[in-house]
Amino acid sequence: MKVLVTGGAGFIGSNLVKRLVEDRHEVVVLDNFLSGHRKNLAPFPQVRLVEGDTRNAEDVDRSMEGAEVVFHLAASVGNKRSIDEPRLDADINVMGTVTVLEAARKFRVRKLVASSSAGIFGELRTFPIREDHPVEPDTPYGSSKLCMEKHCLAYAKLYDLEAVCLRYFNVYGPNQRFDAYGNVIPIFVFKMLRGEPITIFGDGDQTRDFVNVRDVVQANLRAASTNGVSGAFNLGSGTRVSINALVKLLKGRTGMKDAAVVYGPPRPGDVRDSLADITASQRAFGYEPSMSLEQGLTEYVQWARQEVEAR
Numbered sequence: 001m002k003v004l005v006t007g008g009a010g011f012i013g014s015n016l017v018k019r020l021v022e023d024r025h026e027v028v029v030l031d032n033f034l035s036g037h038r039k040n041l042a043p044f045p046q047v048r049l050v051e052g053d054t055r056n057a058e059d060v061d062r063s064m065e066g067a068e069v070v071f072h073l074a075a076s077v078g079n080k081r082s083i084d085e086p087r088l089d090a091d092i093n094v095m096g097t098v099t100v101l102e103a104a105r106k107f108r109v110r111k112l113v114a115s116s117s118a119g120i121f122g123e124l125r126t127f128p129i130r131e132d133h134p135v136e137p138d139t140p141y142g143s144s145k146l147c148m149e150k151h152c153l154a155y156a157k158l159y160d161l162e163a164v165c166l167r168y169f170n171v172y173g174p175n176q177r178f179d180a181y182g183n184v185i186p187i188f189v190f191k192m193l194r195g196e197p198i199t200i201f202g203d204g205d206q207t208r209d210f211v212n213v214r215d216v217v218q219a220n221l222r223a224a225s226t227n228g229v230s231g232a233f234n235l236g237s238g239t240r241v242s243i244n245a246l247v248k249l250l251k252g253r254t255g256m257k258d259a260a261v262v263y264g265p266p267r268p269g270d271v272r273d274s275l276a277d278i279t280a281s282q283r284a285f286g287y288e289p290s291m292s293l294e295q296g297l298t299e300y301v302q303w304a305r306q307e308v309e310a311r
Protein backbone atom coordinates (compact mmCIF):
# COMPACT_ATOMS: atom_id res chain seq x y z
CA MET A 1 0.00 0.00 0.00
CA LYS A 2 1.23 3.51 -0.78
CA VAL A 3 1.14 5.82 2.25
CA LEU A 4 2.12 9.39 3.02
CA VAL A 5 3.52 10.35 6.42
CA THR A 6 3.55 14.11 7.02
CA GLY A 7 6.08 14.97 9.72
CA GLY A 8 7.80 11.64 9.08
CA ALA A 9 11.24 12.98 10.05
CA GLY A 10 10.04 13.75 13.58
CA PHE A 11 9.92 11.64 16.70
CA ILE A 12 6.66 9.74 16.29
CA GLY A 13 6.74 9.99 12.49
CA SER A 14 10.11 8.27 12.19
CA ASN A 15 8.99 5.45 14.49
CA LEU A 16 5.90 5.03 12.31
CA VAL A 17 8.00 5.09 9.11
CA LYS A 18 10.24 2.34 10.53
CA ARG A 19 7.26 0.06 11.08
CA LEU A 20 5.69 0.89 7.70
CA VAL A 21 8.96 0.06 5.94
CA GLU A 22 9.25 -3.20 7.92
CA ASP A 23 5.72 -4.02 6.77
CA ARG A 24 6.85 -3.35 3.17
CA HIS A 25 4.59 -0.42 2.42
CA GLU A 26 5.58 2.20 -0.14
CA VAL A 27 6.29 5.23 2.03
CA VAL A 28 6.50 8.92 1.14
CA VAL A 29 7.47 11.48 3.80
CA LEU A 30 6.62 15.18 3.64
CA ASP A 31 8.64 17.21 6.12
CA ASN A 32 10.01 20.76 6.32
CA PHE A 33 12.52 19.88 9.09
CA LEU A 34 11.13 22.49 11.47
CA SER A 35 11.73 20.03 14.29
CA GLY A 36 12.48 16.81 12.41
CA HIS A 37 15.91 15.43 11.52
CA ARG A 38 17.35 13.84 8.40
CA LYS A 39 19.19 11.29 10.52
CA ASN A 40 15.82 9.89 11.65
CA LEU A 41 15.18 8.84 8.04
CA ALA A 42 18.75 7.82 7.18
CA PRO A 43 18.12 4.11 7.93
CA PHE A 44 15.31 4.05 5.33
CA PRO A 45 16.76 4.85 1.88
CA GLN A 46 13.69 3.26 0.25
CA VAL A 47 11.48 6.08 1.60
CA ARG A 48 10.78 8.93 -0.81
CA LEU A 49 11.38 12.21 0.96
CA VAL A 50 9.60 15.34 -0.20
CA GLU A 51 11.21 18.28 1.54
CA GLY A 52 8.31 20.69 1.73
CA ASP A 53 5.60 22.25 3.79
CA THR A 54 2.06 21.15 4.60
CA ARG A 55 0.95 24.75 4.08
CA ASN A 56 2.11 24.64 0.46
CA ALA A 57 -0.47 22.96 -1.80
CA GLU A 58 2.12 22.06 -4.46
CA ASP A 59 4.35 20.30 -1.91
CA VAL A 60 1.36 18.44 -0.51
CA ASP A 61 0.12 17.41 -3.96
CA ARG A 62 3.59 16.24 -4.94
CA SER A 63 3.80 13.97 -1.94
CA MET A 64 0.22 12.70 -1.77
CA GLU A 65 -0.60 11.66 -5.32
CA GLY A 66 -1.44 7.94 -5.38
CA ALA A 67 -1.51 7.49 -1.60
CA GLU A 68 -4.24 5.31 -0.15
CA VAL A 69 -3.63 6.34 3.46
CA VAL A 70 -2.27 9.59 4.91
CA PHE A 71 -0.78 9.71 8.38
CA HIS A 72 -0.83 13.41 9.25
CA LEU A 73 1.68 14.16 11.99
CA ALA A 74 3.31 17.40 10.78
CA ALA A 75 2.67 20.08 13.35
CA SER A 76 4.04 22.85 15.46
CA VAL A 77 4.26 20.71 18.58
CA GLY A 78 3.65 21.46 22.22
CA ASN A 79 2.26 23.97 24.68
CA LYS A 80 5.47 25.89 25.18
CA ARG A 81 6.13 26.43 21.49
CA SER A 82 2.53 27.58 20.97
CA ILE A 83 2.84 30.15 23.73
CA ASP A 84 6.17 31.35 22.27
CA GLU A 85 4.94 31.32 18.64
CA PRO A 86 1.12 31.29 18.51
CA ARG A 87 0.91 32.40 14.86
CA LEU A 88 3.21 29.63 13.67
CA ASP A 89 1.24 27.13 15.76
CA ALA A 90 -2.12 28.12 14.25
CA ASP A 91 -0.70 28.43 10.75
CA ILE A 92 0.82 24.95 10.64
CA ASN A 93 -1.73 23.09 12.74
CA VAL A 94 -4.84 24.60 11.16
CA MET A 95 -3.92 25.84 7.66
CA GLY A 96 -1.43 23.03 7.11
CA THR A 97 -4.17 20.54 7.96
CA VAL A 98 -6.70 22.19 5.66
CA THR A 99 -4.17 21.99 2.82
CA VAL A 100 -3.63 18.29 3.55
CA LEU A 101 -7.41 17.69 3.67
CA GLU A 102 -7.97 19.46 0.36
CA ALA A 103 -5.37 17.25 -1.29
CA ALA A 104 -6.83 14.13 0.37
CA ARG A 105 -10.20 14.99 -1.12
CA LYS A 106 -8.72 15.68 -4.53
CA PHE A 107 -6.68 12.46 -4.65
CA ARG A 108 -9.51 10.36 -3.17
CA VAL A 109 -7.46 9.17 -0.21
CA ARG A 110 -9.26 6.34 1.61
CA LYS A 111 -8.17 7.14 5.15
CA LEU A 112 -6.56 10.02 7.02
CA VAL A 113 -5.14 9.29 10.47
CA ALA A 114 -4.31 12.59 12.15
CA SER A 115 -2.27 13.16 15.30
CA SER A 116 -4.22 15.17 17.83
CA SER A 117 -3.44 15.78 21.49
CA ALA A 118 -4.88 15.44 24.97
CA GLY A 119 -4.08 19.17 25.14
CA ILE A 120 -7.54 19.80 23.64
CA PHE A 121 -9.16 18.96 27.00
CA GLY A 122 -7.53 21.49 29.33
CA GLU A 123 -7.76 20.85 33.05
CA LEU A 124 -9.19 17.48 34.01
CA ARG A 125 -12.79 17.64 35.27
CA THR A 126 -13.75 13.98 35.33
CA PHE A 127 -11.54 11.01 35.71
CA PRO A 128 -10.37 9.16 33.63
CA ILE A 129 -10.75 11.36 30.55
CA ARG A 130 -13.30 10.02 28.09
CA GLU A 131 -13.80 11.39 24.59
CA ASP A 132 -16.86 13.37 25.74
CA HIS A 133 -14.92 15.22 28.45
CA PRO A 134 -15.34 19.03 28.06
CA VAL A 135 -12.82 20.54 25.64
CA GLU A 136 -11.38 23.72 27.15
CA PRO A 137 -7.75 23.96 26.02
CA ASP A 138 -5.36 25.94 28.22
CA THR A 139 -2.95 26.82 25.39
CA PRO A 140 -2.96 27.87 21.73
CA TYR A 141 -1.63 24.37 20.93
CA GLY A 142 -4.66 22.66 22.49
CA SER A 143 -6.90 25.06 20.63
CA SER A 144 -5.21 24.58 17.23
CA LYS A 145 -5.29 20.79 17.64
CA LEU A 146 -9.00 20.92 18.45
CA CYS A 147 -9.60 23.02 15.34
CA MET A 148 -7.55 20.52 13.34
CA GLU A 149 -9.73 17.66 14.60
CA LYS A 150 -12.95 19.47 13.75
CA HIS A 151 -11.77 20.10 10.20
CA CYS A 152 -10.81 16.44 9.72
CA LEU A 153 -14.17 15.25 11.00
CA ALA A 154 -16.08 17.81 8.90
CA TYR A 155 -14.27 16.53 5.77
CA ALA A 156 -15.20 12.98 6.76
CA LYS A 157 -18.85 14.05 6.83
CA LEU A 158 -18.70 16.02 3.60
CA TYR A 159 -16.62 13.71 1.41
CA ASP A 160 -15.77 10.09 0.81
CA LEU A 161 -12.84 10.22 3.23
CA GLU A 162 -12.55 8.42 6.54
CA ALA A 163 -10.75 10.42 9.21
CA VAL A 164 -9.50 9.23 12.58
CA CYS A 165 -7.96 11.72 15.00
CA LEU A 166 -5.84 10.19 17.74
CA ARG A 167 -5.55 12.28 20.89
CA TYR A 168 -2.15 11.29 22.18
CA PHE A 169 -1.41 11.68 25.86
CA ASN A 170 2.31 11.84 26.84
CA VAL A 171 4.22 9.87 24.24
CA TYR A 172 7.82 8.77 24.87
CA GLY A 173 10.43 6.71 23.05
CA PRO A 174 13.51 6.79 20.77
CA ASN A 175 14.19 9.87 18.59
CA GLN A 176 12.32 12.21 20.95
CA ARG A 177 13.79 15.67 21.48
CA PHE A 178 15.14 16.59 24.91
CA ASP A 179 15.57 20.36 24.61
CA ALA A 180 13.27 22.99 26.16
CA TYR A 181 10.48 21.97 23.75
CA GLY A 182 10.87 18.31 24.65
CA ASN A 183 8.87 16.14 27.03
CA VAL A 184 9.64 15.25 30.58
CA ILE A 185 10.99 11.69 30.11
CA PRO A 186 13.70 12.51 27.53
CA ILE A 187 14.65 15.71 29.34
CA PHE A 188 15.06 13.92 32.68
CA VAL A 189 16.85 10.89 31.24
CA PHE A 190 19.42 12.88 29.26
CA LYS A 191 20.10 15.21 32.20
CA MET A 192 20.51 12.28 34.59
CA LEU A 193 22.84 10.43 32.24
CA ARG A 194 24.97 13.57 31.94
CA GLY A 195 25.03 14.07 35.70
CA GLU A 196 23.04 17.32 35.50
CA PRO A 197 20.30 18.31 38.00
CA ILE A 198 16.68 17.95 36.90
CA THR A 199 13.89 20.45 37.56
CA ILE A 200 10.37 19.38 38.48
CA PHE A 201 7.81 22.11 37.77
CA GLY A 202 5.36 22.09 40.71
CA ASP A 203 5.33 19.70 43.66
CA GLY A 204 5.82 16.57 41.54
CA ASP A 205 2.55 14.99 42.66
CA GLN A 206 0.93 15.91 39.33
CA THR A 207 0.18 12.80 37.26
CA ARG A 208 0.60 11.89 33.59
CA ASP A 209 -0.47 9.06 31.31
CA PHE A 210 2.73 8.05 29.49
CA VAL A 211 2.26 5.98 26.36
CA ASN A 212 5.13 4.28 24.54
CA VAL A 213 5.67 5.32 20.93
CA ARG A 214 5.38 1.68 19.83
CA ASP A 215 1.80 1.65 21.04
CA VAL A 216 1.13 4.94 19.26
CA VAL A 217 2.46 3.38 16.05
CA GLN A 218 0.26 0.33 16.63
CA ALA A 219 -2.79 2.60 17.05
CA ASN A 220 -2.03 4.47 13.82
CA LEU A 221 -1.77 1.21 11.88
CA ARG A 222 -4.90 -0.29 13.37
CA ALA A 223 -6.88 2.91 12.80
CA ALA A 224 -5.70 2.94 9.18
CA SER A 225 -6.62 -0.67 8.49
CA THR A 226 -10.05 -0.65 10.14
CA ASN A 227 -12.68 0.28 7.59
CA GLY A 228 -15.78 2.30 8.33
CA VAL A 229 -14.43 4.22 11.31
CA SER A 230 -14.14 8.00 11.61
CA GLY A 231 -13.92 10.00 14.82
CA ALA A 232 -11.65 11.33 17.55
CA PHE A 233 -10.20 8.84 20.03
CA ASN A 234 -8.06 9.00 23.15
CA LEU A 235 -4.69 7.36 22.86
CA GLY A 236 -2.89 6.76 26.12
CA SER A 237 -1.75 3.80 28.16
CA GLY A 238 -4.79 3.95 30.44
CA THR A 239 -2.44 4.19 33.45
CA ARG A 240 -0.88 7.17 35.20
CA VAL A 241 2.10 7.94 37.36
CA SER A 242 3.17 10.99 39.38
CA ILE A 243 6.25 12.89 38.29
CA ASN A 244 7.89 12.10 41.65
CA ALA A 245 7.28 8.37 41.07
CA LEU A 246 8.59 8.69 37.51
CA VAL A 247 11.82 10.25 38.82
CA LYS A 248 12.25 7.30 41.17
CA LEU A 249 11.85 4.84 38.27
CA LEU A 250 14.34 6.80 36.18
CA LYS A 251 16.92 7.05 38.94
CA GLY A 252 16.83 3.26 39.20
CA ARG A 253 17.19 2.71 35.46
CA THR A 254 19.89 5.31 34.83
CA GLY A 255 21.82 4.18 37.92
CA MET A 256 21.85 7.83 39.08
CA LYS A 257 20.30 7.22 42.50
CA ASP A 258 21.69 10.52 43.84
CA ALA A 259 20.63 12.67 40.87
CA ALA A 260 19.92 16.22 42.08
CA VAL A 261 16.25 17.24 41.88
CA VAL A 262 15.23 20.92 41.99
CA TYR A 263 11.59 21.99 42.40
CA GLY A 264 10.42 25.09 40.47
CA PRO A 265 7.08 26.85 40.03
CA PRO A 266 4.42 25.10 37.89
CA ARG A 267 4.61 26.01 34.18
CA PRO A 268 1.82 28.00 32.54
CA GLY A 269 -0.48 25.74 30.52
CA ASP A 270 0.50 22.52 32.32
CA VAL A 271 -2.49 20.55 33.64
CA ARG A 272 -2.47 18.95 37.09
CA ASP A 273 -3.54 15.42 36.21
CA SER A 274 -4.03 13.31 33.13
CA LEU A 275 -5.35 9.82 32.45
CA ALA A 276 -6.89 8.48 29.26
CA ASP A 277 -9.95 6.28 29.12
CA ILE A 278 -9.00 4.12 26.13
CA THR A 279 -12.15 2.03 25.90
CA ALA A 280 -13.34 3.75 22.71
CA SER A 281 -10.07 3.12 20.79
CA GLN A 282 -10.09 -0.47 21.98
CA ARG A 283 -13.61 -0.98 20.69
CA ALA A 284 -13.35 1.02 17.44
CA PHE A 285 -10.08 -0.34 16.02
CA GLY A 286 -8.70 -2.88 18.47
CA TYR A 287 -6.03 -0.71 20.11
CA GLU A 288 -4.31 -2.57 22.94
CA PRO A 289 -1.37 -1.03 24.84
CA SER A 290 1.43 -3.58 24.86
CA MET A 291 4.20 -1.87 26.76
CA SER A 292 4.25 -1.23 30.53
CA LEU A 293 5.92 1.97 31.71
CA GLU A 294 8.56 -0.06 33.55
CA GLN A 295 9.50 -2.01 30.40
CA GLY A 296 9.29 1.06 28.17
CA LEU A 297 11.56 3.10 30.43
CA THR A 298 14.13 0.31 30.61
CA GLU A 299 14.31 0.19 26.79
CA TYR A 300 14.29 3.97 26.49
CA VAL A 301 17.16 4.46 28.95
CA GLN A 302 19.22 1.84 27.06
CA TRP A 303 18.66 3.76 23.83
CA ALA A 304 19.43 7.14 25.46
CA ARG A 305 22.63 5.80 27.00
CA GLN A 306 23.91 4.81 23.53
CA GLU A 307 23.00 8.27 22.22
CA VAL A 308 24.86 10.03 25.04
CA GLU A 309 27.92 7.83 24.50
CA ALA A 310 27.86 8.46 20.72
CA ARG A 311 27.76 12.28 21.06
Ligand SMILES: NC(=O)c1ccc[n+]([C@@H]2O[C@H](COP(=O)([O-])OP(=O)(O)OC[C@H]3O[C@@H](n4cnc5c(N)ncnc54)[C@H](O)[C@@H]3O)[C@@H](O)[C@H]2O)c1
Pocket residue numbers: 006007008009010011012013030031032033034035036037052053054055072073074075076077078092096115116117118167168169170171172183
Ligand atom coordinates in the same frame (compact mmCIF):
# COMPACT_ATOMS: atom_id res chain seq x y z
N1 LIG B 1 5.11 13.74 21.50
C1 LIG B 1 3.97 13.79 22.17
O1 LIG B 1 3.90 13.47 23.37
C2 LIG B 1 2.70 14.22 21.46
C3 LIG B 1 1.55 14.36 22.24
C4 LIG B 1 0.37 14.76 21.63
C5 LIG B 1 0.34 14.96 20.26
N2 LIG B 1 1.47 14.84 19.52
C6 LIG B 1 1.35 15.07 18.07
O2 LIG B 1 2.03 14.04 17.37
C7 LIG B 1 2.56 14.56 16.15
C8 LIG B 1 4.04 14.23 16.05
O3 LIG B 1 4.70 14.86 17.15
P1 LIG B 1 6.21 14.54 17.55
O4 LIG B 1 6.25 14.44 19.02
O5 LIG B 1 6.73 13.45 16.73
O6 LIG B 1 6.90 15.93 17.19
P2 LIG B 1 8.11 16.29 16.21
O7 LIG B 1 8.33 17.76 16.40
O8 LIG B 1 9.24 15.37 16.44
O9 LIG B 1 7.50 15.99 14.78
C9 LIG B 1 6.80 16.93 14.01
C10 LIG B 1 7.34 16.82 12.59
O10 LIG B 1 6.57 17.68 11.73
C11 LIG B 1 7.46 18.41 10.90
N3 LIG B 1 6.77 19.64 10.49
C12 LIG B 1 6.39 20.68 11.28
N4 LIG B 1 5.74 21.60 10.56
C13 LIG B 1 5.69 21.13 9.29
C14 LIG B 1 5.13 21.63 8.10
N5 LIG B 1 4.48 22.79 8.07
N6 LIG B 1 5.28 20.90 6.97
C15 LIG B 1 5.94 19.71 6.97
N7 LIG B 1 6.47 19.18 8.09
C16 LIG B 1 6.34 19.88 9.24
C17 LIG B 1 8.68 18.62 11.76
O11 LIG B 1 9.85 18.97 11.04
C18 LIG B 1 8.79 17.28 12.46
O12 LIG B 1 9.51 16.36 11.68
C19 LIG B 1 2.27 16.05 16.14
O13 LIG B 1 1.10 16.28 15.38
C20 LIG B 1 2.01 16.35 17.61
O14 LIG B 1 1.17 17.47 17.76
C21 LIG B 1 2.66 14.48 20.09
